[in-house]
Amino acid sequence: MKVLMFGWEFPPHISGGLGTACYGLVKGMAHHKQDLIFVVPKLWGDEDPLAEFVNASDVEIDYRERRFRDIWKNLTYLEVSSFLIPYLSPEEYHNHTERLLKDQDELESSVLANKFTFSGKYGKDLILEVSRYALVAAQIAKNKEFDLIHAHDWLSFPAGIAAKQMSGKPLIAHVHATEFDRSGQTVNQRVYDIERAGMEAADKIIAVSQLTKNTIVAKYGIPEEKVTVVHNAVLDTSIIKSKEEKKVPEKIVTFLGRITFQKGPEYFVEAAHKVIKKDENVRFVMAGSGDLLNRMILRVAELRIGTKFHFTGFLKGDDVDKMFALSDVYVMPSVSEPFGISPLEAVRHNTPVIISKQSGVAEVLQNAVKVDFWDIDAMADAIFALLHYNGISKMFKEMGREELKKLKWEHVAKKVIDIYKQTVNQ
Amino acid sequence: MRTICFYFQVHQPYRLKPYRFFEIGDDHDYWDDYSNRNIMKKVAKKCYLPMNQLLLELIRKYQGKFKVCFSISGTILDQMEAYAPEVLHSFQELVATGHVELLNETYSHSLCALKSESEFKDMVHLHQEKIKQYFNGYTPKVFRNTELIYSDSIGEMVAKMGFDGILSEGAKHILGWKSPNFVYVNANEPKLKVLLKNFRLSDDIAFRFGETKWSDYPLTTDKFMGWLNQVPGEDEVINLFMDYETFGEHQWKETGIFEFMRHLPEAVFNQTNFSFSTPSEVIANASPVGKIHVPIPISWADEERDLTAWLGNDLQDEAFDRLFELEGRVKKSKDPAIHRDWRYLQTSDHFYYMCTKFFSDGDIHAYFSPYESPYEAFINYMNVLSDFILRLKQDEKDAVSG
Numbered sequence: 001m002k003v004l005m006f007g008w009e010f011p012p013h014i015s016g017g018l019g020t021a022c023y024g025l026v027k028g029m030a031h032h033k034q035d036l037i038f039v040v041p042k043l044w045g046d047e048d049p050l051a052e053f054v055n056a057s058d059v060e061i062d063y064r065e066r067r068f069r070d071i072w073k074n075l076t077y078l079e080v081s082s083f084l085i086p087y088l089s090p091e092e093y094h095n096h097t098e099r100l101l102k103d104q105d106e107l108e109s110s111v112l113a114n115k116f117t118f119s120g121k122y123g124k125d126l127i128l129e130v131s132r133y134a135l136v137a138a139q140i141a142k143n144k145e146f147d148l149i150h151a152h153d154w155l156s157f158p159a160g161i162a163a164k165q166m167s168g169k170p171l172i173a174h175v176h177a178t179e180f181d182r183s184g185q186t187v188n189q190r191v192y193d194i195e196r197a198g199m200e201a202a203d204k205i206i207a208v209s210q211l212t213k214n215t216i217v218a219k220y221g222i223p224e225e226k227v228t229v230v231h232n233a234v235l236d237t238s239i240i241k242s243k244e245e246k247k248v249p250e251k252i253v254t255f256l257g258r259i260t261f262q263k264g265p266e267y268f269v270e271a272a273h274k275v276i277k278k279d280e281n282v283r284f285v286m287a288g289s290g291d292l293l294n295r296m297i298l299r300v301a302e303l304r305i306g307t308k309f310h311f312t313g314f315l316k317g318d319d320v321d322k323m324f325a326l327s328d329v330y331v332m333p334s335v336s337e338p339f340g341i342s343p344l345e346a347v348r349h350n351t352p353v354i355i356s357k358q359s360g361v362a363e364v365l366q367n368a369v370k371v372d373f374w375d376i377d378a379m380a381d382a383i384f385a386l387l388h389y390n391g392i393s394k395m396f397k398e399m400g401r402e403e404l405k406k407l408k409w410e411h412v413a414k415k416v417i418d419i420y421k422q423t424v425n426q
Numbered sequence: 427m428r429t430i431c432f433y434f435q436v437h438q439p440y441r442l443k444p445y446r447f448f449e450i451g452d453d454h455d456y457w458d459d460y461s462n463r464n465i466m467k468k469v470a471k472k473c474y475l476p477m478n479q480l481l482l483e484l485i486r487k488y489q490g491k492f493k494v495c496f497s498i499s500g501t502i503l504d505q506m507e508a509y510a511p512e513v514l515h516s517f518q519e520l521v522a523t524g525h526v527e528l529l530n531e532t533y534s535h536s537l538c539a540l541k542s543e544s545e546f547k548d549m550v551h552l553h554q555e556k557i558k559q560y561f562n563g564y565t566p567k568v569f570r571n572t573e574l575i576y577s578d579s580i581g582e583m584v585a586k587m588g589f590d591g592i593l594s595e596g597a598k599h600i601l602g603w604k605s606p607n608f609v610y611v612n613a614n615e616p617k618l619k620v621l622l623k624n625f626r627l628s629d630d631i632a633f634r635f636g637e638t639k640w641s642d643y644p645l646t647t648d649k650f651m652g653w654l655n656q657v658p659g660e661d662e663v664i665n666l667f668m669d670y671e672t673f674g675e676h677q678w679k680e681t682g683i684f685e686f687m688r689h690l691p692e693a694v695f696n697q698t699n700f701s702f703s704t705p706s707e708v709i710a711n712a713s714p715v716g717k718i719h720v721p722i723p724i725s726w727a728d729e730e731r732d733l734t735a736w737l738g739n740d741l742q743d744e745a746f747d748r749l750f751e752l753e754g755r756v757k758k759s760k761d762p763a764i765h766r767d768w769r770y771l772q773t774s775d776h777f778y779y780m781c782t783k784f785f786s787d788g789d790i791h792a793y794f795s796p797y798e799s800p801y802e803a804f805i806n807y808m809n810v811l812s813d814f815i816l817r818l819k820q821d822e823k824d825a826v827s828g
Contacts, residue, residue, distance in 0.1 A: 246451075247448075247449075247450065247451030247452035248450050248451035248816060249451070249816070283812075285447060293801070294799070294801050297741070297801045297804060297805065298740055298741065298801075300744075301739075301740035301741045301743070301744040301745075301804065302740040302744075304744050304747070304748075306744045306745065306748060306804070306808040306811075307748050307808060307811055307812045307815055308812075310447040310450070310805070310808070310809060310812065311447070311805045312446065312447045312448075313805075319448075322448065326448075
């Protein structure tokens, strides 16, 4: 059996969690020798495992693994952006697409032209790229032999639908996040429509958590039996022994992620305020960037906790590991998180975690404190407990480690392959 | 009496280096030596050295009939010593002519007058000592508070410390129908004379001189003499107060600012009945016309002439309050580095960078800030302050065990 898979990004050039999840899944598939064609809008050329071999310190992109390297050869990449119109600067691209959007005829001629530049990013011309991607998908479906189509999130749903139309092969829609997670109640109608069309056209839907499945059923009107929950995993389940030494005497409680509505940063600030009032010996860190950053800074100043609450700005690579390693407690107060991989990263660093009940990861991680994102009293209480009552934090560390070992992508891939088999045999 | 009183503020802050959360508890060196040195050297070349040279020539040429007054902050004196001793020498040469008055201020260009009388006194004395040390025992008689911040109660403190006079802003909302061109006295301590900036004529030079869109551009000495001659005959003193960096730094050499100043004294002597005086001379020779009431502090900044450039938003207030609540603990410390850093952290510029008044005076704020946003300025400052607090704690522990 051969699978035609559509993604949107692939490490190392990723800006969201989708690329990481796809990478994990592809790696897991390789473990089971699953024949796979993986399509992304733009390849950068450095996806080659050998080229990245030197940069082995980054655990997310682990090309060292022999098994993976061997089977990598079996993967067929199709770089759909290899035929390009001449390079355009961002301004030119903007003007170009601005003009196109004004003139529908011209838009069509652009989408239908035999060459098109994909940015492969999440820019303002996303929908245009998404629809163009679908056309390319149809072409690929025509050229290639395969038994089943697998598409990740709305960006590649039109591609999946097109490939299904072209080939008549069954389609699996994999939902990593919905528009309700990204935008709260102010959904983008076009995105919602694409998501819904993809779910309806699919023969089977995979949701990354029960939470996401509930959304799919409740908000998109999809029959429950069509949706299977397959939780994500972690690329590397090994425990990271840190050499990082803490330089402040206080305990450190960390929020790490985009500072946006979805991640619930304000609840972290309010809970921090409550803890600081009771406990001298603690510092809070908000690591990351986002449209609510300035508002959070102002709130911290307003609450007069500026010498105990710190901001690092956007962190990358080593600094992320460093931040996890220095943390005594990790908090993910997401308002809506389909899965949420970062608490598992914290566990890898032996850091006990507090996660919101509104996150998919709460379904797989038992050894964590779970609170409602809005319940700042419970959150403050849990922070205080993990900082002061060694029994519970010690237990979380030890048992979290054991739990982590079970969260492997090869297990995920196995479940997905089972779904493939059911779907093809239906 | 009809006289012009020039006062120039000479100041540079110790800017903080980018200080990240990861450095708290480890790195106790907060100052951006590289940019502090570079800025000092750049401004020395563009402004301090050429302007000092020009003033020296003018003072010599008119044999004391032309005179000026400076207030030189302690933080810039420290930086001159470290990075540009030739600037210090040129100021010493100017003061040695006997026709240059020096004012007393707070050592680190601090806002402490608004918060702590004890720290204010300490800062004033420190600055006094520094001036004495560098300028051959010179002891200032007149005071200027940071950013010309003044209120009745600040004036009272200054009077109690024995000063004859203080400089401030001729803010419209405190003067009302009154003119800034007279000497006033403090509302509570009438022995303290108050000199108020004539902001129109001062800002014509300091802010508008090189502004090509200004209807009076270009400003020539003849034009300026015309304006001086329009000042009502009974007015006694025109206080032209401005940053010294006006010359060559805010107004580039290419605007002709140096030539304007070179010809100004001669034009004043030939075309008007004005003389030049230092603040002490003004105080000695003019009789005060009345009390000036300033219940709420004023400053020389922005359209409002209030404190909102430095204090008032949550970022600024949080940083300021956290810093000053350490006073008692800092004063118990025997570590001179702790005293120095705490004082450098008081410099008003740090709070100015946190100003969020983007839409009215934001332009000028942005020009003077090394940060991209007031939020970044706040984060950096608070990281440093957090480390400082840890150091202070350690110092207290060492003192107990030692």
